[in-house]
Structure formats: structure tokens, C-alpha cells
Amino acid sequence: MPDKGVRHLIAADIGGTNCRLARFALGPDGRLVREHSAWLESPDLCTTEHLLTALERELALHPARADATVLAIAGPVHDGLTGGLTNGSLRVDLRPLAAHGTGVFRVINDFVAQACACLTELGDEARLLRPVPPAPAPLRAPRAVIGAGTGLGVACLYPLDMAVPGAGGWLVAPSEGGHMAFPFAGAEENAFHEFLCTALGLAVAEGDDVLSGRGLALLHEFLTGERLTPGEVGRKALSAPSPTLSRYARFYGRACRNLMLSCLSTGGLWIAGGIAARNPLCVSSPEFFAELFAEPSFAHWLRKIPVRLLEDAESGLWGAAQYGRMLLEQPSSTSATPARHN
Incomplete structure (x- = not known):
């Protein structure tokens, strides 16, 4: 017989390229255990019905029967139950399930999920990219999360006791900061x-255009004349010193610096996303750190x-499950922004 003290969560991390799915068990001790996971191609999922069918098929559990379902999607989210991909056609609507189901249902931005992952063991174990001074970073201080893949995502975490003395938990602040205009400097960058605006039909390039896979491919073409896919550029130009690595690392460092200053993230910066995970030199090279610290007043x-790398x-998926866990731990599951985590 199943353990009556165990609750089951469905989590999804839906990007423009890959859709990751997982079923988690939440035990009476509050520990999350991943029971099963699967990867699908996001373009194959066209509607909410396609997604729900895939979840039941791959995870042997329909969201209507789960205690909590949290779908993280790489795009804007509305009312906690609907959202859509920025770089894809999928639109998700969980309102019918929420109206008739007995569990907890949420659609969140994918970088809200990445931020929540920083509150799990994955965040604690993420690779430290450079030594820091002996004094450790405060545990309860703002944290920032950024990552580039098919698009560029950012989010921030704020400890609740910054606003309410003695309060536990965290406020996860979603953001569409990846769509802010990207700052360029000097003749070559301009x-x-x-070149980028002409290729993409833009008036002004955003961070999402510069640091995403398409931006990486266009940067390499601009510097070398070679037209390659983002994956080919990673294998050829980001695995060892190259002009593409040097310039891309500087762009990545600039985006990270701006986010850290915006969030005042004294608790740390976590870098996620497929490009950095597969090509760690772009966030660990001297060029990256030279740009990261290129602010005289705050260097x-x-x-x-x-600065840590989530590999x-x-x-x-773990972040989406953590979000679901926080929802289930609340006295009421009606709040759209859970924050309970010590």
C-alpha cells in the first residue's frame, strides 16, 4: 500500500528547445525525492492537452491526481495559471484543472524555478567559479540567478526578514530582465x-538576442564569417581561447554585473542555462571576470x-518541485508567490 504520508508532485521545465518532466515524492520529513524524469522536444508540444497527455504518459500520473503540479515555462506568466513560450508556440492554461482538481496548480516563469533550485541542495553544491574572500557570504541576503540558452532568463531571491523582522522564507521575484536593451560599448561592439539588428530585423537588441544561442551564432559569424549552429559554435569556439569566446564571455559578464547591481545580490550569483553548463569557459574565463568587475565604484x-554555476x-525541475513543496507547506495554497523555506 502507498505511504499515506507521502505526497506526489509533478514538475515541468519547458524551454524553447527541451521540455523536462519529473514526478517527485514529498515525504513526511519534507525531503523531495525524484521518482522519474523524462525529456521531450518542446516543438512537439503544441497545446495544453498535448502537454497533459505527455505528463501522464511519461510520469504515470495525471496532474489532476497529483498533490501539486508546477509548470515552469520560458516566457511570461499570467495569473499563476497561464503562460506561454517566448521562443516557441506552446501556450499553457491550467485554469480548467484548477477549477475542478483537488491539488495545487501553478504556472511559473522558468527562472523562478531556477531561483528556487538555489534553495535546494543543488544550489549549495553548485560549482564555485572563483575563490572569494575568507568572510563567507551571508546566508540570508539577496541572491541573483541568470542563464542563457534558447533565450536569456533572470530572477532574484529576497529573504523575507529584509521586510519583516524575524520572518523566515524567501520571496522569489520573477523578471523579464532578459528583454531589457543590451548595452554595447565601443566601435566594434556597436x-x-x-549586424545583429539587421540579421534579426530589430531596432534595438535585447539581452535575449545577444546571449541566447542565436546571438552566439551571429556573434561568431560577425567575428569569423562562419555560419554555424549554436551547438557547433560551442564545440568549436567556446572550448578553448578564441575571439568568439573572448567577446561572448565579456557580454555574459556584463549581463551578470548589471543583474548583481540591480538586485544587490550579496548572497551570491547563480548561473544556469544550457550554454554555460555545456561551455563553462564562457563564465569562468579571465574575460568574463574582467567584465564582471568592470565597475570602478563597486568592483x-x-x-x-x-559566483556559482548550476551544472x-x-x-x-528541482526548482519547480521546490516551488510546489513551498505551496504545500503553506497554511493556505491560494497564494501565488510561496515563500516558506528556511
Whole structure:
């Protein structure tokens, strides 16, 4: 017989390229255990019905029978129950399930899930990319999360006791900061900006255009004349010193610095996303850190902040499950932004 103290969660991390699915068990001790996971191609999922069918087929559990279902999607989210891919056609609507189901249902931005992953063991175990001064970063201080893949995602975490003394838990602040205009400097960078805008039919390039896979491929073409896929560029130009690595790492460092300053993330920066996980030199090279600290007024402050790389490709799944866990731990499951985690 199943353990009556165990609750089951369904988690999904839906990007423009891959859709990751998992079933988790939440025991009476509050520990999450991944029972099964699967990967699908996102373009194969066209509707909510296709997604729900895939979840039941791959995980042997329909969301209507789960205690909590959290779908993290790489795009804007509305009312906690609907959302859609920025770089894809899938639109998700869980309102019918929420109206008739007995579990808890949420649609969240994929980088809200990545932020929640930083509150799990994956966040604690993420690779430290450079030594930090002996004084450890405060545990209960703002944290920032960023990652590039098919698009660029960002999010921030704030401890609740910043606003309410003695409060536990965290506020996960979603963001569409990946769609802010990207800052370019100097003649060569502005020439690339013009090249990028022409290629993509833009007036102004966003961070999502520069650091995503398509931006990486266009940067390599601009610098070398070679037209390659993002994966080919990674294998050829990001695994060892190259002009593409040097410039891309500087762009990545600039985006990270701007986020750290925006969030005042003294608790650390976590880098996620497929490009950095597969090509760690782009966030660990001297060029990356030179740009990260290229702010005269705050360089000393920035050097004290730990920078970590989330290398687990399923970190978004763990973050979505953590979000579901926080929902289930609330006295009421009606709040759209859970924050209970010590």
C-alpha cells in the first residue's frame, strides 16, 4: 500500500528547445525525492492537452491526481495559471484543472524555478567559479540567478526578514530582465549591434538576442564569417581561447554585473542555462571576470560575491518541485508567490 504520508508532485521545465518532466515524492520529513524524469522536444508540444497527455504518459500520473503540479515555462506568466513560450508556440492554461482538481496548480516563469533550485541542495553544491574572500557570504541576503540558452532568463531571491523582522522564507521575484536593451560599448561592439539588428530585423537588441544561442551564432559569424549552429559554435569556439569566446564571455559578464547591481545580490550569483553548463569557459574565463568587475565604484563589492554555476541540466525541475513543496507547506495554497523555506 502507498505511504499515506507521502505526497506526489509533478514538475515541468519547458524551454524553447527541451521540455523536462519529473514526478517527485514529498515525504513526511519534507525531503523531495525524484521518482522519474523524462525529456521531450518542446516543438512537439503544441497545446495544453498535448502537454497533459505527455505528463501522464511519461510520469504515470495525471496532474489532476497529483498533490501539486508546477509548470515552469520560458516566457511570461499570467495569473499563476497561464503562460506561454517566448521562443516557441506552446501556450499553457491550467485554469480548467484548477477549477475542478483537488491539488495545487501553478504556472511559473522558468527562472523562478531556477531561483528556487538555489534553495535546494543543488544550489549549495553548485560549482564555485572563483575563490572569494575568507568572510563567507551571508546566508540570508539577496541572491541573483541568470542563464542563457534558447533565450536569456533572470530572477532574484529576497529573504523575507529584509521586510519583516524575524520572518523566515524567501520571496522569489520573477523578471523579464532578459528583454531589457543590451548595452554595447565601443566601435566594434556597436558594429556587431548593427549586424545583429539587421540579421534579426530589430531596432534595438535585447539581452535575449545577444546571449541566447542565436546571438552566439551571429556573434561568431560577425567575428569569423562562419555560419554555424549554436551547438557547433560551442564545440568549436567556446572550448578553448578564441575571439568568439573572448567577446561572448565579456557580454555574459556584463549581463551578470548589471543583474548583481540591480538586485544587490550579496548572497551570491547563480548561473544556469544550457550554454554555460555545456561551455563553462564562457563564465569562468579571465574575460568574463574582467567584465564582471568592470565597475570602478563597486568592483571591490562585486569581488566579495560568490559566483556559482548550476551544472545539473534538471535544476529547473528541482526548482519547480521546490516551488510546489513551498505551496504545500503553506497554511493556505491560494497564494501565488510561496515563500516558506528556511
